[in-house]
Amino acid sequence: MPTISFSLSDLNKLLGKRLDKDKLEKLLPFAKAELEDVEGDDISVSFNDTNCPYLWSVEGLARLFKGVLNVSTGLYSIKVSKSGFKVVVDRKLSKIRPFISCFIAKGKKVDDYLLKQIIQLQEKLADSFGRRRKKVSIGVYPSKKIEFPVSYKAVSPSLRFVPLGCHEELSLAEILKVHPKGKEFAHILESFSEYPVLMDSKKNVLSFAPVINSELTGKLDVGDDELFFDATGTDEDSVYLVANIFAAALADRGFKIESLVMEYPSKRIVSPTLAVRRLKVNSDFVNRVVGSDFGERELKGLLERMRYGYSKGVVVIPFYRGDIMHPVDIAEDAAISFGYDNFGALSLSSYTVGKPLPEVHFIDSSRLLWVGLGYQEVLSAILSNKDLLYDKLNVSDFGTVEIENVMSHTYSCVRSWLLPVLLDVLSKNRHVDYPQRVFEEGLVSVRKGDSVVDERHLSAVSAHASASFTEIKQAVGFVLAALGVDFVVEEFEMGCFVPGRAAKIVVGKKQVGFFGEVHPSVLENFGLLVPVVGCEINLSLVLEYKSKK
Structure with missing residues (x-):
């Protein structure tokens, strides 16, 4: 998490008010931050949210605190x-x-x-x-x-x-x-x-x-x-x-x-562009999201303390904020401005005992088996783009959930499979020694007709000079056998794999995945200079089969 250092006297000068260490510590949660260290006048602050770069300076903190302390509220602007x-x-x-x-x-x-x-x-x-x-x-x-x-x-x-x-x-x-x-x-x-x-x-x-x-x-x-x-x-x-x-x-x-x-x-x-954006958000929406009972006037005051502009159900987002993507983000800032400690407690309405979902044990076992094979687990964003998912893999779109009000091309759709994401990870680590073996287990979303299906997938890739079809076939076979899954492999063709060097995984007469040697043209698209083999397994389909046995 980002950590910044500054002088407390400098913060006070920018703020126009005198804060001591205790007062600063009480204000930092408004910035999703914590006091890291104090040495005399020198302060270190760490941020728990990496999506708010406008706060990563003493000037940014002072600007926010001016609103919170009602020194200067409303939409921030510069000449x-x-x-x-x-x-x-x-x-x-x-x-x-x-x-x-x-x-x-x-x-x-x-x-x-x-x-x-x-x-x-x-x-x-x-x-x-x-x-x-x-x-x-x-x-x-x-x-x-x-x-x-x-x-x-x-x-x-x-x-x-x-x-x-x-x-x-x-x-x-x-x-x-x-x-x-x-x-x-x-x-x-x-x-x-x-x-x-x-x-x-x-x-x-x-x-x-x-x-x-x-x-x-x-x-x-x-x-x-x-x-x-x-x-x-x-x-x-x-x-x-x-x-x-x-x-x-x-x-x-x-x-x-x-x-x-x-x-x-x-x-x-x-x-600089200094372009502001506008979102329609009213008190009814905010109250529904955060469980509050704010009136329009109170909501206006809360948002202006966070340096927004607000008038008649329209929020004006300051030019230095790129983290606001949805009205829910506005509702969150209204709740922060109000203070989470000021929300009253609600009585329990149901009494249940928490436990993992039935599939969690199977998924965790899958992950541990890949770790045992020497693969390192990665976690990537669930949002991606069609260039990465399809064009770079020489594969046609097989059902993508796209974002309507896209803020960035890089994150313009929901990922529909994981193999492209892992190849992208390899492309960003070309300066690291080989062999490189990584895997990811996570949620993907696939559009099928008028419906959207969420599935749990696991994908793995191995990159080094001797990577081969046999290596990935043995890895897949070991994992599935250890999980007690009966399967067969059959010939398979896909644009991202070398012809004749790929296979599909069939469980109970249904394809649940595939593996093979990545095609040289795909490697070139990602700037990879060593052979790569990879696989992708639909764990949801495997679990569905096992539940019927």
């Missing part, structure tokens, strides 16, 4: 003026790292403490929310050293500049091989023939995204009073959200924010 500058985005970046958001912050000198706070927020957002810079990375520069306009372009690996902390020029390819940051993040760019850089109008390199800034133009120092911010990444909404969060934090510090135009080949975006 932004036009800088007159632009960032020109290269068309070739569309397949590499396509999105960027920039702004300028002026008017306040950076001291040593503020510099550390800026770096802390940068690292928390890029490492945690940005998935260790793969989805989003951040750069902060002294703006006065930059000659505008700035270009964001794809360039040859032979381009040379002096990276931060060095005294001699290195090519981009050399940075990935010898620089500590280059070696750490090389896996993000290893499949591309050109790399993304930011460059000013004098051809000075600002940064090699998402790896390292330039020593010449990318080093922020104590005393700088004009900052240039950039966020680059692969997810458009996340890039704009990170820029919004940083703009809010610097504005809270007293900086004046100036926007830039992101000039894409086919569109122009003013950054």
Whole structure:
């Protein structure tokens, strides 16, 4: 979980009220956070929710606490003026790292403490929310050293500049091989023939995204009073959200924010976007969800304490929040604002003895058997996307539950099987030694006609130089035999497997799964360079068969 450190006196200055350790500890649950450590004026706070990056700074906490303590309530906003500058985005970046958001912050000198706070927020957002810079990375520069306009372009690996902390020029390819940051993040760019850089109008390199800034133009120092911010990444909404969060934090510090135009080949975006969203939510819905009896006026007050806007059943979500996906999220914040301790207790209406569901023992036994075979269990998000589930696997859509009001393409549908998810895990761990053996057991949802069926599946993959059909066949056979399942294997063809090197698992005349060697074209789609074998078993169907015996 993210942990941040800051000065209590700084928090009090931003808040405009004096808090001591005890008062702070009582306020932290409003941010889903806990007091981690106190050493004099130095405070460490850990967050229990990784979905609220706007809180991962002392500025974010102060902004929330201002509402909770009624210092400043209602929809938060900042003033932004036009800088007159632009960032020109290269068309070739569309397949590499396509999105960027920039702004300028002026008017306040950076001291040593503020510099550390800026770096802390940068690292928390890029490492945690940005998935260790793969989805989003951040750069902060002294703006006065930059000659505008700035270009964001794809360039040859032979381009040379002096990276931060060095005294001699290195090519981009050399940075990935010898620089500590280059070696750490090389896996993000290893499949591309050109790399993304930011460059000013004098051809000075600002940064090699998402790896390292330039020593010449990318080093922020104590005393700088004009900052240039950039966020680059692969997810458009996340890039704009990170820029919004940083703009809010610097504005809270007293900086004046100036926007830039992101000039894409086919569109122009003013950054930071500061776009608010609206959801229809009334007191009847909130009361039904949380068991309250709020009136409209009381609900308005509760939501305004959490820095929302509210009028006549419409909630306005502040521009720095990307975690609100459904009216239930609004209801949760209303409950937090009211205080869970203030809800009255209800009498028990039924008396039962808790026990596991009948299938839990069978499922847990399955998991333990795969662990015994040397496989490591992973847990992935239940939401996915059709590109990953089907296109990369050379498989046709066999029944997908899609999200109507999708917020991100990455999470635009419910997963219908697990094998693609495990291949994606392997693709993100190509820098780790082989062999790699992982499995996952979990829920999938498949659309069948007008109905949706939820099933428990288990999938496993093994990746190494000697991975073979025999290996995965023996693993599947061992697990099913140990579970007391009678089965046969039959010939099977599927686009994700090598022809003639796959089989289906039949139990009681019904197919309950399959296994085989993953096709080379699929491995190429995931950037995998070693053979991979995998299987998927429908545990729900296996349990159904066993219950009838």
